[in-house]
Amino acid sequence: MPVSRVALPVHAHSRYGHSLLPPLMRAGTYAVDPEPFGAPRRPWNETDAEARGIFAPVASLSDGPAGSIVLAPGDTRGTVLIPERCGGDCFGVDGRDGPNLACARCGLEVGTRLDDCSLWQEVRLVPEAVRREPAGEVPEVPDWTFEGVPPVDLDGIWSPYWEAAAGEALAHLLAVSGNRTIAFPEGLIGEIFAAALTVLPAGSACRKAAVVGPGSPDSGDIALVPRHPVTGRPWPRSGAADVVPVAAEVWTWLAFGRDPVTAPVSGAMPEGVLRDDPLPKHPCARFRPSAEVFLHTLARLPAVRQPWLRAIHDRVRADPYGWFRG
Known part of the structure; x- marks a missing residue:
């Protein structure tokens, strides 16, 4: 096949x-x-x-x-x-x-x-x-429009894809933070990352994170960009901001608050107006990034050799659930 x-x-x-x-x-x-x-x-x-x-x-x-x-x-x-x-x-x-x-x-x-x-x-x-054999023409790499994964499933449970993507992005966020507070825009992105970043020292010089990529403005000094699901490469951008890759299926919801591929329905609703059926699902518990993905990613970043970041790594490894209680 x-x-x-x-x-x-x-x-x-x-x-x-x-x-x-x-x-x-x-x-x-x-x-x-x-x-x-x-x-x-x-x-x-x-x-x-x-x-x-x-x-x-x-x-x-x-x-x-x-x-x-x-x-x-x-x-x-x-x-x-x-x-x-x-x-x-x-x-x-x-x-x-x-x-x-x-x-x-x-x-x-x-x-x-x-x-x-x-x-x-x-x-x-x-x-x-095994060996790989060509099976016809190599398909073209899709563009930077991708289908999103909803953050909450039908039972009100946070998506495991979101938990994994947040764990990976959180490791990169800490690595580029310089052990300084990170400020997020209001909305879903704050709910995903803010509680877990309470490990950073309060009152320190603040860095601003922003969702950056196709269809979203380039701002902030930490750019959360989509990681292409086919090539694995992050969104190419010019600028001095530190880049944090986020799984594309999750990034699109952080950027637009919805899945722009499937909503609004083309030809049925005016531009900028969303359908209200069914109502969006609300989570039944607080969001918790995947500790396994966080540790896997952080252990492979050279920045983890810094004492303050190594201490966070060891703390999460010793108590994978306790740190994310916020």
């Missing part, structure tokens, strides 16, 4: 809830994870970790292959599970025993399937065991 390459989704580094989750990748797409993946694993070692671009402690270091090819399970063909490697905690498999997929024809280990509870369903193919 032909698949097109996209950027690795930000929520790839998060767990969520205690139930079966949907596939990590959209049907017809794949991504490449540049970091090593899977077993065997060994304890964190500072020298080895920094050589890999990891500047703060992590639970363990993978000695598995780098560059695994990440797919939705439904986009794989011709593989079978290896029964003795199907360990997991609850509803499925989690790859703890190493590659658990083999070629149905020759029996060669080709990858790992993950579908246990709290894990996004995915298949990671070993790069040395």
